[in-house]
Structure formats: structure tokens, C-alpha cells
Amino acid sequence: MSQLLSTHGLKAWYGDFQALFGIDFEIRPQEIVAIIGANGAGKSTFLKAITGVLSADAESVRFKGQPIGGRRPHRVVADGIAMVPEGRRLFPSLSVEENLRMGAYTKRPGPWTLEKIYGLFPVLKEKRKAPGTALSGGQQQMVAIGRALMSNPELLICDEISLGLAPAVIKEIYVALAEIARNGLTAIVVEQDVYTAQRVSQRLYCFQEGRVSLRGNSSDLTHEQISHAYFGV
Amino acid sequence: MTVWIDAIIQGVLVGGLYALFAMGLSLMFGIMRLVNVAHGDVVILMSFIGLMAVEKLGLQPFTAMAVVVPVALCIGYALQRGILNFTISKDPLPSLIVTFGISIVIQNLLLEFFSADTRAINSGGLESQSIAISDNLAAGVLPLIVFGSAVLLTIGLQWLFGNTSMGRAFRATSDDHGAAALMGINNAHIYALATAIAIGILGIAGIFHGMRTTFAPTDGPAQLIYAFEAVIIGGLGSFWGTLAGGVLLGIAQSIGARLDPGWGVLVGHVMFVAVLLFKPNGFFPKTR
Numbered sequence: 001m002s003q004l005l006s007t008h009g010l011k012a013w014y015g016d017f018q019a020l021f022g023i024d025f026e027i028r029p030q031e032i033v034a035i036i037g038a039n040g041a042g043k044s045t046f047l048k049a050i051t052g053v054l055s056a057d058a059e060s061v062r063f064k065g066q067p068i069g070g071r072r073p074h075r076v077v078a079d080g081i082a083m084v085p086e087g088r089r090l091f092p093s094l095s096v097e098e099n100l101r102m103g104a105y106t107k108r109p110g111p112w113t114l115e116k117i118y119g120l121f122p123v124l125k126e127k128r129k130a131p132g133t134a135l136s137g138g139q140q141q142m143v144a145i146g147r148a149l150m151s152n153p154e155l156l157i158c159d160e161i162s163l164g165l166a167p168a169v170i171k172e173i174y175v176a177l178a179e180i181a182r183n184g185l186t187a188i189v190v191e192q193d194v195y196t197a198q199r200v201s202q203r204l205y206c207f208q209e210g211r212v213s214l215r216g217n218s219s220d221l222t223h224e225q226i227s228h229a230y231f232g233v
Numbered sequence: 234m235t236v237w238i239d240a241i242i243q244g245v246l247v248g249g250l251y252a253l254f255a256m257g258l259s260l261m262f263g264i265m266r267l268v269n270v271a272h273g274d275v276v277i278l279m280s281f282i283g284l285m286a287v288e289k290l291g292l293q294p295f296t297a298m299a300v301v302v303p304v305a306l307c308i309g310y311a312l313q314r315g316i317l318n319f320t321i322s323k324d325p326l327p328s329l330i331v332t333f334g335i336s337i338v339i340q341n342l343l344l345e346f347f348s349a350d351t352r353a354i355n356s357g358g359l360e361s362q363s364i365a366i367s368d369n370l371a372a373g374v375l376p377l378i379v380f381g382s383a384v385l386l387t388i389g390l391q392w393l394f395g396n397t398s399m400g401r402a403f404r405a406t407s408d409d410h411g412a413a414a415l416m417g418i419n420n421a422h423i424y425a426l427a428t429a430i431a432i433g434i435l436g437i438a439g440i441f442h443g444m445r446t447t448f449a450p451t452d453g454p455a456q457l458i459y460a461f462e463a464v465i466i467g468g469l470g471s472f473w474g475t476l477a478g479g480v481l482l483g484i485a486q487s488i489g490a491r492l493d494p495g496w497g498v499l500v501g502h503v504m505f506v507a508v509l510l511f512k513p514n515g516f517f518p519k520t521r
């Protein structure tokens with residue numbers, strides 16, 4: 001089995017509060033895997049544990065066969081995992097273009113350049129001198145995605161990129177992701193919206209109270225299975 | 234009339250020195266929200282290191298800078314990476330206490346090695362040279378050099394921040410250090426680079442200070458106050474603001490001293506308090 005990333009009994013805490021209770025997860029190269037779950041289920045916590053924002057046992061996260069659990073975030077990016085964080089977190093005092101350039105800070109070699117990002121999201125080229133935070137929500141999300149791509153990741157992680165956006169904008173963003181996916185992107189997408197999650201992914205995990213409550217092929221899972229795993233009823 | 238023009242000229246020029254003191258303070262505060270209480274003592278430490286370079290190595294003061302600045306950069310990097318990084322958190326108290334401790338340590342070490350005597354760096358007669366502006370107005374050559382250095386450093390820092398990868402990393406880390414880490418920035422290293430630059434500037438400022446006036450081991454806190462006042466008056470928007478803050482403080486002190494020889498520093502403080510009351514973000518605040 002050739003996984004790109006896998007977790008093995010991954011646990012995470014905020015101080016004394018345990019948020020994850022042994023997550024087993026895997027993603028293969030060129031796969032898009034969605035994670036769904038109610039508010040507070042532990043989706044963002046899981047991503048933070050993978051990217052080193054929260055500490056984890058070394059062996060509980062493996063990337064390309066290497067134990068990387070607990071590795072510091074700046075090292076994890078250099079290893080090839082890029083994150084589009086919840087709430088976008090653009091740098092307000094940097095222009096759009098500077099935000100994108102920050103993504104390339106690690107100088108990882110690969111196909112992504114400013115021009116490629118502008119090709120993917122043409123509107124960003126027009127606004128490249130504007131402060132990142134002066135854009136609409138959808139455009140800001142494009143900057144956040146472009147910034148993550150600029151690190152030439154082998155694994156892209158997106159935390160609720162559709163949150164607060166109009167349906168048409170969500171569609172536009174996922175069309176762009178699908179376009180990148182055709183060129184061999186591996187991605188984990190966290191989604192509140194079950195239908196979007198099912199549509200864009202090959203496999204799907206549902207989290208509930210810090211545990212995996214359901215996993216399977218996105219197209220095989222039934223509405224009943226999902227709502228049971230989602231709400232625990 | 235000429236008296237007041239002269240007061241303003243002298244004030245502007247001394248303001249350049251205050252700006253040199255203040256730049257590192259505003260840089261460290263801007264990037265790390267860290268107030269370095271030992272900043273003034275580092276100025277004096279650099280004056281003494283400069284004095285050693287001039288007296289023991291027999292260097293000219295400006296050559297001494299070429300030796301002292303690299304030493305200062307290294308001290309800054311090591312200080313941040315070895316000590317100050319462990320004090321950075323949302324709570325400002327640990328860093329205040331630790332830098333206050335460092336301030337005391339520097340003063341005591343200097344007293345131990347150099348005694349309480351006042352010293353001066355021999356500038357080879359430069360301090361008495363001046364350029365005539367009109368019949369009864371003149372500007373000292375050394376103060377002009379100091380001011381010119383402050384302007385050049387301001388341009389240099391603005392350029393570094395605006396146009397280089399390191400500058401972008403500084404601004405990004407200042408905005409959101411967590412998101413910056415997700416971009417691959419090692420916060421500990423970026424903070425150490427910021428402090429290296431801040432202390433490196435003091436390598437220049439300390440030698441200029443030692444050339445312009447006498448100094449003693451316990452003079453640091455007064456320099457800290459001037460630097461702090463310049464930062465607050467100027468606001469945290471840019472290094473130009475810091476330069477302007479230093480100049481405004483210098484002018485206030487200089488005019489005060491003309492009103493009454495004992496009032497110089499006091500009028501500076503009054504202006505500082507007035508700015509805090511009526512323009513708490515300074516004259517050039519951060520705009521976004």
C-alpha cells in the first residue's frame with residue numbers, strides 16, 4: 001500500500017482537553033479525500049496535528065514513509081505539506097502578490113509560479129497590488145489557495161474553503177481545484193457541506209467527537225450512513 | 234529669530250541620533266511586540282565596545298564601526314535566540330522582566346570593567362568642526378554625519394522591509410506568526426534576525442553617541458527613554474515615522490533648552506505626554 005500520508009492512532013490535546021482519540025487515516029497519491037463532521041468534531045484539530053501546529057507522537061503521522069508527527073510547522077511545509085488554514089489568514093499588511101510570494105518562502109522546486117497562479121485565478125492578477133484583505137471573500141480564498149500552491153506541495157490541505165462564500169464562488173473555486181487535480185494533486189479537503197464533499201472527493205471520512213465515525217468511497221456512501229455518522233443518531 | 238532657527242537645526246540634528254536609538258526599538262516591538270527595556274544599556278555597551286576598539290585596537294571611530302557592527306549583529310542574534318525567544322508570548326510581562334534584568338546585568342558588568350567614570354570616544358577633532366550656513370548659523374560636521382546616517386539607515390530599512398524576501402517575512406510574521414510558520418518561516422530565526430538588525434544599528438548609534446558626548450555605565454535608561462519617546466511620537470507606521478519622531482523630540486528638547494537651560498529634556502517629556510494624550514498612535518500610525 002503506497003500511502004502519501006497516514007495517521008496511526010493520532011491523539012491531540014489542547015492542554016488537558018483531549019480533542020482527538022486515535023485517528024487512523026490514509027491518503028494515496030493523486031487522491032482527493034474529504035473530511036466532514038459537525039462543528040467541534042475535531043477536523044481542524046486533525047489538520048493542525050498533521051501540520052505540526054499541535055504536537056503529536058512522531059510515529060502517529062507518517063508522510064512518504066517518514067515519521068513526521070510533532071515536527072515543527074515550518075519544517076512540515078518544507079517537507080511538502082501545505083495548508084490553506086481555516087479563516088484564510090492572509091497577511092493584512094502584504095499585497096496580494098506578496099501574500100502569494102510568501103507561499104514560496106521555502107523555495108521548494110516545482111511547477112507553481114506566480115504566472116501559473118494568475119492563470120488559475122485571473123482576477124488576482126488585476127488585484128495583485130491591492131492589500132490581500134481588501135478583496136472579496138472568494139478572492140481572498142483564491143489568494144489563500146494560491147499561496148499554499150506556491151510552496152509546490154505534494155499534499156494540499158484545505159480547511160473549509162467554502163465557508164461564508166456564495167454558491168457560485170464555491171463552484172468556481174472547486175472547478176479550479178478539479179483542474180489542479182487533473183495534473184496529479186493530492187488533497188485533503190475539510191468541508192461542512194456534505195454534498196460538496198461527496199462530489200469533489202474520491203473517499204470520505206466523517207469525524208464525530210474526535211473519532212472517525214465513518215469512512216468509505218464517496219460515491220458509495222448513502223445519505224443515511226452519512227447523517228448517522230454526522231449527527232450520531 | 235536666528236536663535237530659534239538655530240535651535241531647530243540643532244534639534245533636527247540631535248533627533249537623528251534619537252532616531253538611531255529608536256529604530257531597533259520600533260523594529261523589535263513591531264515584529265515581536267517585545268519592549269526591550271535594556272535597549273538604552275545596549276547603546277552604552279556599544280559605546281564602550283567602540284571605545285575599546287578605538288583605544289585598544291587603535292582604530293579610527295569609523296573603522297571601529299566596521300568591527301563593532303558585526304559584533305553587535307551577533308550579540309543581537311544570540312540574545313534573541315538564546316534568551317528572549319523563550320520570553321515571547323501573549324503576556325508581555327516575562328519579556329519586560331527579563332530585559333529589565335539584562336539592563337541591570339549590563340550596567341553592573343560595565344561598572345565592574347570600566348568603573349563609574351565618564352568616558353568619551355576621541356573623534357579626532359571632528360566634534361569641533363562645523364559648516365557655516367549663514368553669518369550666524371552653523372551646523373556641526375559630526376551631527377550632520379549622524380543625521381545623514383539616520384536618513385540612510387531609514388531608507389535602507391524601508392527598502393529591506395518593502396522589497397526583500399526577508400522584509401516580507403518580517404511583515405508576515407508581525408501580522409500572524411502562526412500563518413507565517415505555515416509558510417515555512419521559522420519564527421525563532423526571524424525574531425533573531427530582527428534583533429540582530431536592531432542591535433546592529435546600536436553598534437553605529439553607540440559609537441556616534443560616544444563621539445558626541447561623554448558616557449558612563451549607568452547612562453542607558455536615559456537613552457531608552459529618548460528612544461521610547463521617539464517611537465511613540467513617530468508612531469509605528471514606518472521607519473520614516475520613527476525618524477520624524479526622533480527629530481520632533483530633538484526639536485522640542487532644543488527649543489526647551491533655549492527657553493531655559495534646564496528645560497530641554499523636560500520639554501521633550503511634555504511633548505511626549507501631549508502626543509500620548511492627543512495622538513496616542515503617534516504622528517505616523519500603522520495604516521493597515
Ligand SMILES: Nc1ncnc2c1ncn2[C@@H]1O[C@H](COP(=O)(O)OP(=O)(O)OP(=O)(O)O)[C@@H](O)[C@H]1O
Nearest residue numbers: 014017019037038039040041042043044045046086
Ligand atoms: N485553541 C483551542 N483551545 C481549546 N480547545 C479547542 C481549541 N480549538 C478547538 N478546541 C476544541 O477542540 C474540539 C475540536 O475543535 P476543532 O476546531 O478541531 O473542530 P472542527 O471540527 O474543526 O469544527 P468547525 O467545523 O467548527 O471548524 C472542539 O471541542 C473545540 O472546542
Ligand SMILES: [Mg+2]
Nearest residue numbers: 043044045086
Ligand atoms: Mg474547523
